[in-house]
Every structure is written in structure tokens, then in C-alpha cells.
Amino acid sequence: MKNFLSNKFYGNTLLAFLLLMIIPFFVLFIYNHPSADDWGMAENTEIKGFVDTQIHYYKNWTGKYFSNAVMSYNPLYFNSLTGYKIVTFLLMVTFVITLYALFSRLTTSILSKKEKLIFTLSFMFMYLYAMPSLSQSFYWLTASVVYQVGIILIMLFAILYSKINDQEDTYKKNMLTFATAVCVASIAGCSEMSMVSGVLMISLLLVYEIITKKKIKGRLILFAVVCATGSLILITAPGNKVRGSLYPDSHKLIPSLITTASAFWDYLISWIFLSPLLFVTVLLIPLFVKIINADKAVMKGPAFDPKFAGISSLVILFILFFTPVWSLGRAPFSRTVNIIYLMFLAAWFYNVFVLCKYVYGRKENLKIKFEKVPGYVYLIPLIIMCLFLLKKNNVKNVYADLLLGNASKYNTELNERYKMIEKSTSDSLVLGEVEMQPRTIFFTDITSDPDLEFNKMYAHYFNKKSIAVLKKDTLKSEE
Numbered sequence: 007m008k009n010f011l012s013n014k015f016y017g018n019t020l021l022a023f024l025l026l027m028i029i030p031f032f033v034l035f036i037y038n039h040p041s042a043d044d045w046g047m048a049e050n051t052e053i054k055g056f057v058d059t060q061i062h063y064y065k066n067w068t069g070k071y072f073s074n075a076v077m078s079y080n081p082l083y084f085n086s087l088t089g090y091k092i093v094t095f096l097l098m099v100t101f102v103i104t105l106y107a108l109f110s111r112l113t114t115s116i117l118s119k120k121e122k123l124i125f126t127l128s129f130m131f132m133y134l135y136a137m138p139s140l141s142q143s144f145y146w147l148t149a150s151v152v153y154q155v156g157i158i159l160i161m162l163f164a165i166l167y168s169k170i171n172d173q174e175d176t177y178k179k180n181m182l183t184f185a186t187a188v189c190v191a192s193i194a195g196c197s198e199m200s201m202v203s204g205v206l207m208i209s210l211l212l213v214y215e216i217i218t219k220k221k222i223k224g225r226l227i228l229f230a231v232v233c234a235t236g237s238l239i240l241i242t243a244p245g246n247k248v249r250g251s252l253y254p255d256s257h258k259l260i261p262s263l264i265t266t267a268s269a270f271w272d273y274l275i276s277w278i279f280l281s282p283l284l285f286v287t288v289l290l291i292p293l294f295v296k297i298i299n300a301d302k303a304v305m306k307g308p309a310f311d312p313k314f315a316g317i318s319s320l321v322i323l324f325i326l327f328f329t330p331v332w333s334l335g336r337a338p339f340s341r342t343v344n345i346i347y348l349m350f351l352a353a354w355f356y357n358v359f360v361l362c363k364y365v366y367g368r369k370e371n372l373k374i375k376f377e378k379v380p381g382y383v384y385l386i387p388l389i390i391m392c393l394f395l396l397k398k399n400n401v402k403n404v405y406a407d408l409l410l411g412n413a414s415k416y417n418t419e420l421n422e423r424y425k426m427i428e429k430s431t432s433d434s435l436v437l438g439e440v441e442m443q444p445r446t447i448f449f450t451d452i453t454s455d456p457d458l459e460f461n462k463m464y465a466h467y468f469n470k471k472s473i474a475v476l477k478k479d480t481l482k483s484e485e
Contacts (some may be wrong), residue, residue, distance in 0.1 A: 015121060016384060020289060024127035024387065031134055032445055034145065035095035037417035040082055041449045042460055043148040044090070046083035047074070049463035065443040069234075069243025072150045072195030072413050080147055082467060087424070091146060097151075098144040101158055102130055102276045108161045112169055114233060116300040119292055131401075136281045137347055138398045139340030145447045149341045156193060156200025157348060161208065163189045167211075170225065174466075183225050187232050194236025199345045201237050202329050206322055208233045216305050255335025264333070266328045269337050277350060286385035287358055292384075294362045305363060315360040319353035403446050412444040424468075433471035451475055 051059045056078055063074050081089030106126040113122060134140070142149045166186040173179040185334040208230050215222050245438035250256055277283060298305070308314045326346045330338035338346070395402055408411040419442055427435060440451050452461045465473040 016382075017124065019385075020388060021120070021124055021127070023391070024124065024131050027131045028127060028134065029400050029479060030332060030401075030408055032095065032143075033408060034096065034404060034413055035098070037413040037422050038094055038145050038447050039417070040087070041092050041451065043077070044080060044082060044146070045463040045467055046459055047077035047148070048080050049081055049466045053372070053466065054088050054276050059107060063245060067245040068242040068249060070152060070195060071245055072192045072241060073148075073197060074154065075442040076151050076155070076158055077148060077197075080151075085467075094144055094147050094150060096310075097154060097158075099148075101154055104130060104158050104161045104165075108165055112164050113297055115147045116297050117293060121296075123291060125293055128290055129355070132281065132286055132351055133273050133348055135394075135399050135401055136277060136283075137400065138343045140403070140446050142339075142341035146270050146341075146449045149306060149449075152197045153341060153345045155200060156196035156203070157345060158216055159189055159193045159196065159202065160203055163204075163207070167229075170385045185229070190229050190232045191236045191322070195240060198240065198329055198333065199326065199342060199455060201240055201327060203345075203349065204233050205237060206325065210318070214307075214309065245330075250333065252335045252462045253336070257335055258335060262328060262332045262337065265337060266324065268330045269331070270324055270327045273343065273347070274350075277347065278354075280397075281399075282313040282387075282391040283351075283354065285390045285394075287355070288387045289357070289384055290355070291362060297359070298363050298366055309411055310360050310363055312360050315357050320356055321355060323350055333449045400446070407444040412442055415447060416427065416440070416444050425474070427468045427470065430470075435473045437464075437473065437475050439475050439477050469478050 034097060038470060047059070048439060050062065054062060054077075060071065060074055060398050064071065081087075081093050094191065109125055109129075112123050119124075137143055144150050144154055155434065163186060165181055166189060170182045170186065173182060190204060190208070194201045208226075208319060211226060212222060215226060255261065326349055327338065330342045345395040419440060423437060423440075425439075434456070440448070451456075452464045452475050454471065454474050456465070456477055461473060465471060
């Protein structure tokens, strides 16, 4: 098959397009600000100390032991709002680098660096374009650590696990095994979503080892034990019952299954047909075929069977949807669906690759002439991708918030609020609400109730007794 991406013009055109789509998301971090749990975790650590804070959250809110520990020492603990912007920015950079490293590991020297970069940016473009909640992805640090870090760790696990067998030195192999086990424990402690993903991942590896090799390696058993132990710690946390009491409709099997099926179907249709996914896929098929041509001898077994890949992917995605629905008794939060969407993209491209291998292996019988597809034909899906930018999507929103100055105004407004709080001699303050709320980076503000946890921690950060917010209309009515 003619690889149009090897052509400088076509390859550079696609690369330039992808960079234009993604770079603005990184620019937004200049205007990013903390909210909600960001203040609570840092201030509770300062008040109670690290160990007591972990115990407090484990008993009273959640068993996410790894993300709780990380968030306890977020930049706000060190009184650094600038550090908050830097850390959230670096998490997104780390995400992209890890994604590139994983794809590079899977394709080794088959693809050029440019082709690997194109795939990485294509995947990232689709993830950012259609994720349900952009503000609750990389920009809200708590959600980023709970969910995005969980995904980074899963990708890191895949890289480390694949490298273990490459080592001949026993010491290096043991060190890699230890690092991978720590990674598994961290995955289980990030969130319920990463925990379930970890369990499914380890389970698939166990099944694959049994089917293909009729035995299970000791290190894989170790990873399974670590994953099970971490999952048990998270699931049995007393705080889960406290948080679960807020959702009286949770843990009802039939309603949860119905809600899951409905949400799964709606999102599936939206992700496939209401986004440029199909056209991005067309552009990436030459890369898949290049990999198939170079490595088709070793790509055997159930993992490369279209039926097995398709059914397994649907089952995994359904379980991932069911997990939050079961816990909440309602459709999952958008920040949770962000992660399901990423898993969907991974499953989608994996299934497309498997299907390409299946079809390409039968190209003579099917009379398909891949080599006769001219390079300029691939400009058509690129043009259609541009047209998709006209409809509602995150890329359009990011450009709007940057070019219209919404993100800048939001940043200025909050900086002025911080200065006003610090200059005030009063211990109790009532502030006006944030007027500029850019849809891309604004998640939530403190409330009108000074006794709520977030308000208390917000006030503690600024060394005040209490801080509350009144809406603009309320302030006007009281004048």
C-alpha cells in the first residue's frame, strides 16, 4: 500500500493541521486556576498533617489512596498558584510523551519518528476534540490526577511489562518487575475507573497466557495479587459508604444495566458518527498496513482475531460504563466518561488495525488493490475533518476562549480577587461570583455557604476565617 504519509507534502500538511489543533490546549494553561478539591486536599494536609489527612479521606470520603496522597502535596500546599499552572501543564505534556512512547514501543523501528508523531497527535486530537468535559480533564488538577494520571500509569505499565522479557540481566529484570508492580498498585489506587481498567487488563493478560502458552509466569501472578490487594483496599474504604449515601439510587442492578446500555449506545453513536473519527481513521490506515507488512509473521493468536477483538472491546467498554452507573445510580459524570472515551479510542484503533490485518491478508481473494490509491485522495478526509471544526467541539471552544479573550479575562478576574482578599483586613469576606467563566477551563467556584468544606479550605489558604460568594443578582437586590 502506498504510504501517503511518507510523502513530504501530505505528511507535513497533516502534521501541521494536528499541531494547530492541539497547541492551543497547551496555551490555555497560562490562564488556568484551581477549584474545588484542589484547595481541600492541600489545606487539609497543612491542618491535619499528611498521615491524618489520608486517614480522614479514607474513612470519610474515598479509598483512592494513591491520588489522595499525590493531591495532598499539590502546589497549593506550597502556596504556589503559578506552580498549579505548571503542574497541570506538565501532566498533559507527560500524557502526550507517554502515549508516544507506548506507540513507539509497539511499533519499534517499523515506523519513522514522524509517522509515530502523526499517530500520537491524531489520537490526542480525537481525545481533545470530543471528550465530554474539557475543564474536568487536564485543567482541574484533582480530576487530572485521579483520571489522567491513571491512564498515564496504565500506558506506563504496558511499556514496562513489554520490556521485562527483553532484559537478560537478572537484576535489571527484577528491578523492572518491581517498578511494574508499583505501577499496578498506583493504578488501583488512582480511581475506581483505573482500578477496573487495571483488573480487566491483568485478567486479559492472564487469559492470553493460558490460551497461548498453557501456563502463567510468576511475575504476572505477582501483578495480579498486587492489583487485587490494591483494589480491595480501595473498594473496602469506609469512606465509600459515606459518599455512597449521597446517591440513594445506586447499587440497583436492573436500572443500572438499562442506564448503562442507554448511555453506552448514545455515546457510541456520537463518538463514531458525530466526530471526525472515521476520517482520522482513513488517514491512519497506511500506517497500520505498513506495520502489518513488516510484522505479519508474529501477529497471530486470538488477539488478532476480529471477532475476539470486537467482542472483548465491547464487553470492556460496557463494564467501564457500568462501574460509575452502579456507584451513582445515574448516568456517569462527564469527567468519568472522559476516561471511557479514551478507552474507546484505544479499542477503536486496535480493532481497525486487527480488521486491516484480516482484510489485507485476504486482499487477493477480495480483489482489493491498496497500492492503486493515489496520495491526493487522502486530502479529502483532511478537508472533511476541517469541516467538522465548524460544529460544536472542544477545539472550537478553545480557539474561541483564546481569541475572544475569555480565558485572559477569567485569569485577570481571579488574580484581582486574590489581591483583594490578601489586602483585606477583614477575617470574613463576601465576594462577587466569577463573571467570566470560560467553558474550556472553568469548573466551579466556591459557594455562598461559608461552612462548606471547599469554602473553609479556600478561606484557610488565604488566612481568613470565612469566605463566601454571592451571585451578582443577589448583591444587587441587597443594595
